[in-house]
Amino acid sequence: MESGLTSLLSVSIDFETSHLFFPRIIHWLMGGLFALVLVLRVLPFFAAVRRGERTLPILGESMDKFRFFGSLALIAGYFYLMAVVGNLFPYTGYGFLFVSIVFVFLMSLMYMHTRTTRKVVTAAINAIVAPSLAWFILAKLFQITLP
């Protein structure tokens, strides 16, 4: 019995595949926990949704679609264009500077609920000043690489 337990617990790890040893354990653990979460939490939750007591996250909630997907699209476009413009002026950080000005202004406009001239002007000033300041301090004073 004793030796049976010892041999059960003994383990040898082949160096060639040692990079897969721990991930395999984690996969089993994740799978097991997922099954438990599914049975104990998710299924009761779906049952509650069906009874109309709860709502589905994201899908069943009211959301500001324009601002949410707008933010996602703006951020993705910002990241993409930054690299593109940055490649036109390598090692200057202009890609960051120019694209940031446009991005900050557009995002400000999108998040405003009522657009008055005063607010738009504030946003425009902010959009020019903030990226310029960040660019100046980081790229010029501190010599930090920017796109």
Place this chain on the structure above:
Amino acid sequence: MLDILSLLDISFFLLAALGALIGIIFGAIPGMTATMAVAVCLPLTYALGLHHGLALLLGLYVGGISGGMVPAVLLNIPGTPSSITTTFDGYPMAQRGEGERALRVSVVASVVGGLVSAAILFLFAPLLAEFSIKFSYVEKFLIILLALTVIASMSRNMLVGIFSGVIGIWLSLIGTYSISDGGNGKTRLMFDFLEPYLFEGFSLLPVLIGIFGIATILLEAEDGVKSGLSGKEIKIGKGGGFSFGIFKGRLTNLVRSSFIGTFVGMLPGVGGSAASVLAYTQEKNLSRDSSEMGKGAPQGLIASESANNALTGGALIPLLSLGIPGDSTTAVLIGAFTLQGIQVGPLFIPENADTWYVMMTALVFANVVMFFLMFYAIKHIAKVVLVPQYILYPIIVMMCVVGAYAINYGIMFDVWTLLIFGVLGYLIQKVGLEVAPLIIGFILGGQAEVYFVKSLESFGTYSIFFTKSPIAVVLWLLIAASVAFSVAMGLKSHVKRRLETSQ
């Protein structure tokens, strides 16, 4: 000792003060947290040396936690999660026109909490580090396991907490099993075409900045970026009404809450709200007259704010002695250390004595600056709660980009990591998984693997985790205790809910 004095120049103190000021502003803006302040300001430290960078970051940390009291008192919105209990008594006071008095009581309580916890950190961290130096891989692995169980048991639901932690570990394993850690340098958990980008896995800081910065913006955007605050009237009240006499007879409360805050801060991954809630309920249970609490009693503010500021020192204890972050802000600090080429762990304090004293100086100084800034300039600082979101959020996204891009000297993939983890962080919070265990799992996962595999490679049996040393047994007992505690709490709330529904 003279060496250390030479490290402390004027710019060191200016940076700590600047950090405290920016931190207070971040903390004061609802939705912005101390973690975000530290994450967003990280790029500023790239160009600074280690000590100056630490001064700035610790200032941000202390300021960020304290700033949360401002909207809590004035608007009934906790600026950071840990000021939730400050709203209970602060807001009623503000409505009576005692806003400034409430804020000043909170400021005094905060600085006491901060300094008490700094003192405990100073005394306790080196001891813990010295003790843990003798730990072998087996004990180190068990410490990580303990950290993860504690975090999970503090989550709303333990099972979900553990699951989130394991997902975090899984994410950290993407990339190579690094040769420098004794691995074989092969990649796993990804497709071949991703190898150029993910050879070393996801970088820690872009992941953290994404989860804490971009995800917050997405959550706010989904809500439509409410501009509701600007219409709200702020009642700060007339000056005066504050005297240190308020603290007469409140010393026990002050000290007890500071200790509670420090202790809760030490537990890895437990957020600030647990500390202030615990201190608040303790004051309610133990004080002679708690009938006024919740209606605007200074004693509630004292309990809440001293506990939440005491978190700062507490959370640094496991970070500096074991390399395990005490909360999400210190998790970002780990990134800052790594950036400067410093490995935090048991050897950190003995090997970097200068840095250790410099950190303590910065921490104490940041608390003092925070006190003077908030005590005398609170009226002006209070106005930042009205800065509109449409100005702030774009700037935050911009700063996140700088932080992520510059971290590895200009890698665009790190910027995309921001978006990936921003969206992931958003989804995680939406489906009800827990962010804190996930982050801690992500940070500690790599080390957990190395310690686990090394232990098995050297001893060749799983039983070593139980039989290695008495410390291993104690650690298992602690793990069992934290699981039992969580199960007991879960059952208790379950029974309570049953009783409530049956009534």
